[in-house]
Amino acid sequence: DVVLTQSPLSLSVTPGQPASISCKSNQNLLHREGKTYLHWYLQKPGQSLQILLYEISSRFSGVPDRFSGSGSGTDFTLRISRVEAEDVGIYYCMQGTHLPLTFGQGTRLEI
Amino acid sequence: EVHLVESGGGLVQPEGSLRLSCAASGFTFSNFYMTWVRQAPGKGLEWVANVNGNGNAEYYLDSVKGRFTISRDNAKNSLFLQMNSLTVDDTAVYYCARGGAYDLFFWGQGALVTVSS
Numbered sequence: 001d002v003v004l005t006q007s008p009l010s011l012s013v014t015p016g017q018p019a020s021i022s023c024k025s026n027q028n029l030l031h032r033e034g035k036t037y038l039h040w041y042l043q044k045p046g047q048s049l050q051i052l053l054y055e056i057s058s059r060f061s062g063v064p065d066r067f068s069g070s071g072s073g074t075d076f077t078l079r080i081s082r083v084e085a086e087d088v089g090i091y092y093c094m095q096g097t098h099l100p101l102t103f104g105q106g107t108r109l110e111i
Numbered sequence: 112e113v114h115l116v117e118s119g120g121g122l123v124q125p126e127g128s129l130r131l132s133c134a135a136s137g138f139t140f141s142n143f144y145m146t147w148v149r150q151a152p153g154k155g156l157e158w159v160a161n162v163n164g165n166g167n168a169e170y171y172l173d174s175v176k177g178r179f180t181i182s183r184d185n186a187k188n189s190l191f192l193q194m195n196s197l198t199v200d201d202t203a204v205y206y207c208a209r210g211g212a213y214d215l216f217f218w219g220q221g222a223l224v225t226v227s228s
Contacts, residue, residue: 037213048206048218049156060216092156096213099170101146103156 002027002095006104013083013111021107023093025074030097037096040069040078043106044089052091053078085111113137113217115207120222127197131222133190133207141165141185144211147192149203150221157203160192161211174200197226 003026013019029036040053051060056076057069066081080087088111093104119131133145146161160171160181169181180193190207204221 031213035213039214048220049208049215050218051214051216054214054216094156094215096210096215100172101148101158101161101211101215103158105155 001100002029002098002102004093004095004102004104006091006093006107008107009105010108010110013080013109015085015111016082019080019083019087019109021078021091021093021109023071023076023078023104025076025095027098028073029076029095030073036072038071038076039094039096040067041092041094042087042089043092044086047089049092083109083111087111113209115209115217115219117205117207117219117222120205120224122225122227123197124228125198125226127226128193128195129197129224131192131194131205131207131224133192133219135188135190135207135209138209140183140188143209145181145183145190146208146211146215147181147190148206148208148215148218149201149224150206151200151203154203159205162190163212194224197224199226202226 005024007022029038041049043049053069068079090106092106114136116134123129147159162169162181166183178196182191206221207219208215209217
């Protein structure tokens with residue numbers, strides 16, 4: 001199975017400051033059809049998951065443009081340009097290139 | 112608007128059974144893979160099973176093969192997870208999610224399953 005390793009596992013950020021989360025895979029996530037199925041989710045306290053970015057860098061509908069994603073192959077990064085209070089929660093990366101779908105351990109963002 | 116609502120969670124004894132349901136709305140249910148993902152207390156996320164749109168292809172986490180069965184009723188826009196021979200390690204919040212071939216775009220709120228004597 002694909003192992004996704006996130007870092008850091010927690011970070012505390014001052015509102016208005018940037019934040020960055022890394023997700024590294026032990027296998028190349030480029031699918032034979034040419035897409036890379038690496039996605040980012042946020043689980044706000046007491047809530048279910050909501051998708052933020054899909055296929056590395058595409059923002060889902062309604063996601064603020066302060067969220068961006070980059071990377072390729074095995075190394076990926078989620079960036080928040082200016083953290084806001086509503087961004088607190090646990091961020092997960094997930095890969096859908098190889099079955100079974102697997103998730104990173106999660107990164108807890110605190111303000 | 113896409114809605115996924117899980118039900119059927121609860122407390123069950125080891126070796127017992129439970130059936131989870133997920134009611135879907137806001138999209139053409141039969142067009143999408145559907146997936147169950149679980150999250151044990153204080154732990155990360157674990158994919159459990161998925162099923163294709165017409166229900167004739169299913170995939171399972173190795174540790175649940177032979178014990179869990181995923182199914183769907185497209186006429187009723189519903190997804191199910193039949194869980195048998197439950198162990199304490201199956202204790203988790205179980206989420207229903209739309210998708211599963213490559214991505215999971217929408218998630219339900221989850222149903223808590225507690226396996227304990």
